[in-house]
Amino acid sequence: MAVGQNEFPTMPPIPGIKLGTTNAGIKQTVRDDLLLIAMAEKATCAAVFTKNAFCAAPVLVAKEHLKNKPRWLLINSGNANAGTGLQGYEDAKATCHQVAAEADGKANQVLPFSTGVIGQRLPVDKVKAGVPGAFSKLNEDNWDKAARAIMTTDTFPKGVTQTIMLDGHAVTINGISKGAGMIQPDMATMLAFLATDAKIAQPLLQSCLAKAVEQSFNRITVDGDTSTNDACVLMASGLSLAPEITENSSQYQQFADTVLSVCKQLAELIVRDGEGATKLMRIVVEQAQSDEEAVRVGKTIAHSPLVKTAFFASDPNWGRILAAVGRAGVAYMVLTDVQIYLDDVCIVRSGGVANDYTEAAGQRVMDQEEITVTIKLGRGQAYQEVLTCDFSYDYVKINAEYRT
Amino acid sequence: MAVGQNEFPTMPPIPGIKLGTTNAGIKQTVRDDLLLIAMAEKATCAAVFTKNAFCAAPVLVAKEHLKNKPRWLLINSGNANAGTGLQGYEDAKATCHQVAAEADGKANQVLPFSTGVIGQRLPVDKVKAGVPGAFSKLNEDNWDKAARAIMTTDTFPKGVTQTIMLDGHAVTINGISKGAGMIQPDMATMLAFLATDAKIAQPLLQSCLAKAVEQSFNRITVDGDTSTNDACVLMASGLSLAPEITENSSQYQQFADTVLSVCKQLAELIVRDGEGATKLMRIVVEQAQSDEEAVRVGKTIAHSPLVKTAFFASDPNWGRILAAVGRAGVAYMVLTDVQIYLDDVCIVRSGGVANDYTEAAGQRVMDQEEITVTIKLGRGQAYQEVLTCDFSYDYVKINAEYRT
Secondary structure, three states, X not given: OOOOOXXXXXXXXXXXXXXXXXXXXXXXXXXXXXXXXXXXXXXXXXXXXXXXOOOOHHHHHHHHHHHHOOOEEEEEEEEOOOOOHHHHHHHHHHHHHHHHHHHOOOHHHEEEEEEEEOOOOOOHHHHHHHHHHHHHOOEOOOHHHHHHHOOOOOOOOEEEEEEEEEOOEEEEEEEEEEOOOOOOOOEEOOEEEEXXXXXXXXXXXXXXXXXXXXXXXXXXXXXXXXXXXXXXXXEEOOOOOOOOEOXXXXXXXXXXXXXXXXXXXXXXXXXXXXXXOOOEEEEEEEEEOOHHHHHHHHHHHHHOHHHHHHHHOOOXXXXXXXXXXXXXXXXXXXXXXXXXXXXXXXXXXOOEEOOOOOHHHHHHHHOOOEEEEEEEOOOOOEEEEEEEEOOOHHHHHHHHOOOO | OOOOOOOOOOOOOOOOEEXXXXXXXXXXXXXXXXXXEEEOOOOEXXXXXXXXXXXXXXXXXXXXXXXXXXXXXXXXXXXXXXXXXXXXXXXXXXXXXXXXXXXXXXXXXXXXXXXXXXXXXXXXXXXHHHHHHHHHOOEOOOHHHHHHHOOOOOOOOEXXXXXXXXXXXXXXXXXXXXXXXXXXXXXXXXXXXXXXOOOEOHHHXXXXXXXXXXXXXXXXXXXXXXXXXXXXXXXXXXXXXXXXXXXXXXXXXXXXXXXXXXXXXXXXXXXXXXXXXXXXXXXXXXXEOOHHHHHHHHHHHHHOHHHXXXXXXXOOOHHHHHHHHHOOXXXXXXXXXXXXXXXXXXXXXXXXXXXXXXXXXXXXXXXXXXXXXXXXXOOOOEEEEEEEEOOOHHHHHHHHOOOO
């Protein structure tokens, strides 16, 4: 029940980034559910986290530890360690200590991540017991296994890789992600882990990641819910032969563009695997007065249950789209300046149905699995995109029947 | 498919307010679809309208005409005259002229209202042809027929009446409303018409209505969508024997409380008839720092598809409620101060599941048709309520299959 073919790519190793997975028995399946990532000593690491005020225990710990030059990431699926109070915080810390003991390192250099059921205590003994096994599997070639180990209700593993040439030397960026609802049916979260062999200082890496996330993961929505555990990490081992990437250089711009591209692709894969999704909708808002205004209009459309159910029904229902634009909270919007397109078919012009629009033309677009909805506001030059999926019976089914 | 028994009450006449309905053939059913309301000469009239930037043509005209001491309201169901551009505006004006001609009055004293399909031209000839018939039926006893004439996909007519004693004289407030989604599946709108025999100046009546709407109709949500045609009107004929209601009097407070009460009941009836609704959810937010903050938290919960599908499944899923509170955008919220109750069962305390909570107790509440969810934020004294309904297969069915 995902949109499109989504084959896992062949992902090259990133020198200095090793991954190890094991089945720690957290999920009661035969699948690996614990992932350890170890970075080379001089690697830098950036991360951004959920804006949800009630972030989960591992997010709190990871935020604290991020400033200590992290060396290890420990990710478990099956339990989110969210809504678990002080106990959850202590449990997350205990898993960091286990990694440190095994690695002969410091616990405050370990970033913990959890995804899975909310509100149940993390089976901390199982996680700790799994750590040595994950260590023993550490290898630079394990991206595929890593992508599978972090899955919860995802229907396919998600990976993206891109290689660019900087000053004649190859630099690779790998990324994996998981998540099939902004919040899963209690499966707290979207997680994404990227790694590169580029050499780049932490502050620059952090600002590069923050900008990329804003334009990618923060531009997708399945149901408008923001998880308690969302996190995206970018590690840079510095082992490429390319020279260090510095601010305001053309190399930085090329690197940042590639990070953004990888993030966008990973984000799109999450929407393609959206709960119950049958269609991928790309909402493009043009001619806005500002980026913020464009995003606001795009997200209002993307969150509208009426728009999403219409797309599920392949119904070119422009009235619902127009009404959503109108209630987006943009001041002094002029109805007659607004145009709406389904792919290249103009459906609304001057505030009403376009003269040359035909139901047949609209229906032809709506019958596709991937549709671009373009809104031209006629107010300015700003342009932004939001990605979402439709709202189907299966969305209700998945979310209503999850606990039963 | 509505929540609860919702019988239409016996509604007494309001002296000076006459209602007439007819079948103008707009809806192609045998039901009346045109309602005319005539006010006594000295009546005052207040109205509030949708905040959607793209309001429908009749809303534009009604806003213009409101300042001219309106005498007549003309309401049609079956066609919303929305997304119809300049033509729609001229059509709405034309219907006002028809009423004026029949009444020997002024067109700019007629307020037009439309509800029904978006984006199709109003069948203006049918509406005009129906006007004489509606005039011939004008009668103070027609509240029941009026409530039925404004229905679109509503499954029951909605009416509320309350009588209070002011200075020893009876004052009655009647109200009718329609709407089964914030926006119907293209059935633009929530409409509500209230009338009283109280004597009260227009500016005071307007501020009384605006406050009441803010606390009632603006506190309900079915799907978060705001229609292009929403309107609420309060007419005061001034024919009660009670003295004029003036500002800052105890009589005003009593009157305003009753207007609010009638509005709240009418709003609740709309939620009970929400598309696909199987449960009525009363979201009570307590201990907020401000009313605005309380409403923001309440609406975030009420709009969450994850919360709504959990209620459809009778699943006491506190993790989803807590996550919605966390992403409501309230600064410096402290997780451990938050408590959540299902009716009188405490389910969350100190950021996690309450020690004394049992699944059996939670399940008992969730199996009810009406549930109060109370969120105590532990931040202040403010308190607000939001009403909503659950999200069922039928919501998707109704909205996905409407045009097919």
